[in-house]
Amino acid sequence: MYDISSGGSKVIKKQLARMLKDDKNLEFQDQIYYALADIAQKEKDVPLALTYLEKSIKASTSNNTQRALSYLRRADIYFERPDYKNAQANYDSTMSFLPKDYVDYAVIEEKKKSLTALVTNLNTIILEDSLQRLARMSEKDRNAMIDNLITQIEEGEKAKEEARLNDIANAQLNNATITPENTPTGSGSWYFYNPTTVSFGVGAFTKKWGGRKLEDNWRRSEKDQVVVNPINDEDPADLSDSVKTLSGGTSLATKSKSKKDRNFYLANIPLTPEAIVKSDAKIADAYYNVGSIYKEQLLNNQKSIEAFEELLKRFPENKYKLTSYYQLYRTYLAMKDQSRSDYYKNKLLNDYPESDFAAIIKNPGYAADIAASKSQVEKFYTETYQLYASGNYMQVYENCKQADSLYSKSKLMPQFSFLKALAIGRTQDINAFENALTQVTIKYPKDPVREKAQEMLELIRKQKDPDAVISTDSVAVIKQKTKFVFKEDGEYYYMVVVENGKGDLNKFKNNLSNMNADVFSTANLAISTVFLDITHQIVSVKAFDGMKKAMDYFNVTESKKELFSDLEKGTYKTFVISSENYAIFYKDKIIVDYELFFTRNFK
Known part of the structure; x- marks a missing residue:
């Protein structure tokens, strides 16, 4: 609206100040304050710019685009400092009002999502540290601190209610003073001057809270807003502040009905x-x-x-x-x-x-070589296991011998060795089977297959008979024995294992985030990424209360093939996994083992 290069900034600032005093410009105050902020920022007076932006936001009652631009300018300032927590909150507010056809909409949305993930993890550190400090207190001191926090919450709620009643009273007074003589006719752009506006109650709500939907948690801006913990960055160990994070929108709310109940906090303190x-x-x-x-x-x-x-x-x-x-x-x-x-x-x-x-x-080319090799051996192992499941034991034996010469250093060799022993058990006498299992226990003493082989050896020794063929039931015991444990309850994750460099992982995560916002907005889901090994990353969505909810999510993703459009076909695998099995999977890093377990138990 104003070009600072066209004249001295002092002249422009005086003109803008006069405009602010003129009642005719009331509906344009948000734009005037924004222009003053622009001048202040160009003059390197950032604190003054932030002050004007705050006034611009408060003055925006119906011009959502201007409100978005003011939040955006403020977010950019914080981002450049960098002050990522305040930047996240302001980018989040920006997205609540920014038109989708804005030229940089996608860029701003991506930045907001990155900052949301960052602040979520920073808050996790603060929260867990706070809970551990509470755990180290005596029971008396811990309860006293929690009771003090509850008192603060109650006093805060009382103050908010008083402020709400004052806002209503002031709004009614202001509404009563608007007369036909001083009210513009037609479709004026200021909300309260528009004769076709909705009822006063909605008007008062919009004036204070902006264009929010009337729904649960409407005070929070959109779905990805993170409650920024009131922690002093210079002193993150200040428990008197950090404990206040317990009253924010954390998972604690799912463990107790009321944050004014001492058990709300005690249930989450790590006391063991x-x-x-x-x-x-x-x-x-x-x-x-x-x-x-x-x-x-x-x-x-x-x-x-x-x-x-x-x-x-x-x-x-x-x-x-x-x-x-x-x-x-x-x-x-x-x-x-x-x-x-x-x-x-x-x-x-x-x-x-x-x-x-x-x-x-x-060897910088090692990663590419190992990725190709791992892909080949995993595919070969899957094919070999399927041959075993279909009863083609002779081919299983030949495949395992081939694997021993081609993939001798692979992490899957213990599995190949065990499959080979099982194939011997199906095609040769019990002594040969016993010898093959014994070789597995000797060669891989620290691998989980040793436990499987040892269990089978104990069965053989209990019913030793040189002419006996090992029973189908006994082999089934081994087949079903696994390092992973199947259960329906407990915490579950949705997990996508992706080959590195085979698509745009950030775009894929954005697709998941958008789907979560549209379909699972009340589930409080978080998306994270971690390297499984040098050739794979894990994208996880957590957490779900039990297998059924995780599988519901899994089935939705399977029906939306467009979610995976930014990943190369055949370079990713999707699963649900319990938190306990996730720990085992991450430690062992053998994708095909969990894939087989998942196929047997979840499909």
Whole structure:
């Protein structure tokens, strides 16, 4: 509306100030404040710009586009600082009002989603740390702090109710003073001057809360808003503040009916060693996700380094240890810090010389080679297992011998060896079967197949008979024995295992996010990504209460093939998985094992 280059900013600011005092410009105040913010920002007075943007937002009662632009400008300022928590809240508000045909709509939406994921993980760290500090208190001190928090909530609710009643009273007074003499005719753009407006009650609501739908949690802007915890960034250990996060929109609400009930908080405090381990795992997951989001989505290498190094400092033996070393090696290299890059490179090369990451450093083409090899061996194992299931035992035996020569270093060799033993049990005498199983236990003493083979050996020794053929029931016991446990209740995840570099993972996650907003908006689902190994990533959607709800989600995704349009066909696999089985799967990293378990139990 105003071009600062056309004249001195002082003249323009005076003109804008006069316009603000003129009642005829009441409906344009949001635009005037926005113009003043623009001038302040160009003059490098960012605090003043933020003040004017706040006034612009408050003055916007019917011009949603202007309101969106004011939120957007404020979000951009916070993003550049960077202050990602405030940026997330303002990008979220921007998306509530921004027209979908806005030129950068998709870019802004993507930034908002990245920041939402970031803030969600940051809040997880703060929340779990707060709960652990409560756990370390005496019962008396812990209950006193919770009771104090409940008192604050009650006082806050009382203050909000008083403010709401004052807003209604003021709005009624303002409405009564609008007369035909001072009210513009026709379709005026200011909401309260429009004679065709809806009833006063809706008008008052819109004036205070904006264009929100009248639905549960309407005070929250859209679905992805994250309640930013009132934590002082300079002192994140301040429990008096961080404990307040317990009253926000966290999963705690699902565990108790009222946040004014002491049990609402006690149910989530990790008071046992096992609960502390689970809490630590959540913190470690969150740090890894934060580091990845900073690096891959927000392109903030310094923040990414801080997150990965804090993860290694707090949890030196965490499950992301080698991946974090590799990420730090690559990130420092990108920042041209050769010394720190070499530090992490040498940790991998010297301490973990047999790791895939060390191999990649020594041979940059290794990742592509190993991906092709893993794909081949997994396909071959699946085919071999299917041959066994269909009774073609001789071919199973030949395939396993072939695998021993072609894929001797594969992680699937214990499974091939066990299948070979089972094929011998079906085609040869019991002594040959016993010898084959014994070889499995000797060759793979630490692999889960040893337990399967040992169980079978015990059955044989109980009914040893040189002429006997092993019973079908006995083989079935082994066939059904698995490291994974099937159960219908408990926490479940939806999981997509994707080959690296075979499509646009961010677009796929956006597709999932959009579907969640449209179809599962009340389920409070979160999407996260983690490296399974150097050739695969896991995209997970969590969490579901039980297998049935997870399978409902799975079936919806299977019916929406367009969700996967940004991934290359044949390069991903979809599952549901319990939280317990997820831990086993992530540790073993053998996709085909879980694929077979999933096929037997869920399809």
